[in-house]
Amino acid sequence: MDAEDLRLLEAFRGGEESAFAALVIKYRESIYRVARHMLGNHEDAADATQDVFIRAYRALPRFDGRSQIYTWLYRITVNLCLDLRSRLTRLPLLDDEESMRDLPAGPMIEEEAAGREIGRIVSRAVAGLPPRQRAMVVLRLYQDLPYQEIARIMGCSEGTVKATMFAALRKLRRVLAEQGVRAP
Amino acid sequence: MTMRCQEALERLVEGLTGSVPPADREAVIAHLATCARCRQEAVELEATAARLRESASFTVPPGFWPAFMNRLTDRMAQDRLPLLARVRRWLGSPRHAWATAVVTAMVVIALSAAARLQPRSATSPDPSLVRARGLVTETMTVTLPSLAEMLDIWRAGMTEVDPHLDALQRRSP
Structure with missing residues (x-):
């Protein structure tokens, strides 16, 4: 386990609540990004991120340390988001903030608007993937996790992750092509 | 698509979306050199991965994280366990499991020994x-x-x- 995480974990178990706050600060943005990609809008992602850390706060004393803390947190996040998504039959509602992606500042307003539109289409395409497939795409493409870690988080084999990633990327290529989105 | 193509493209995707071991990379390059269909597919998949990565970043509303931390701290305070439960939680953590088991066993042995060593009355009991x-x-x-x-x-x-x-x-x- 990461030495810093181990120190914080030991401090928390020793009764230092501030050690948990340090872990939250360290991982909150990664967790939020996964939730945002999984759920599609800021409000749901913010609530999910809160719930992830509350669950972690309750369960951390029983954390056995066999995996990295971030792997454990991602697993909580993915399970929570899959659970939330399963309660809704519709596609995730994408909020207008999807268009607030960080774009390089440029003088061309039209270019910026086109970039936002493409971002919206890409988000919609990712949101349209089956939930587990989407989770794997998010963990790999946006969090750069190795296949082995993703397999651990998703509770499947590495082979399944590889095959799923391949299928997902082909599907996304087709959807983006249908929407007229070309390579950057 | 042959099985070899499928395998090569899966490894290609692994490389496009993250990293792939050098030996696998060499194998993919060797395959692409001989398979025009996979080359075409590789170009398209690479473009898709690049597009997905490019539109990956989000911003949060100003002041979101401080408000997030305040809300979390409040929820954690509500969630905080009473002293007895916290002691139980502390004892129940894997780090202390063995120590707790050993101490409990020692206490049980000590109590049993004390009970056995208690002096008995010399006279026989009244029938x-x-x-x-x-x-x-x-x-x-x-x-x-x-x-x-x-x-x-x-x-x-x-x-x-x-x-x-x-x-x-x-x-x-």
């Missing part, structure tokens, strides 16, 4: 008290030393009869 004492276990008398004495007094009160009081009772109709 008239045996029946009443049958209901009282050794552990009860050890933990409550005065219990045996109380039983004796109670038993004496039930069996010894004052002769004057007995005579009075016989005379009355």
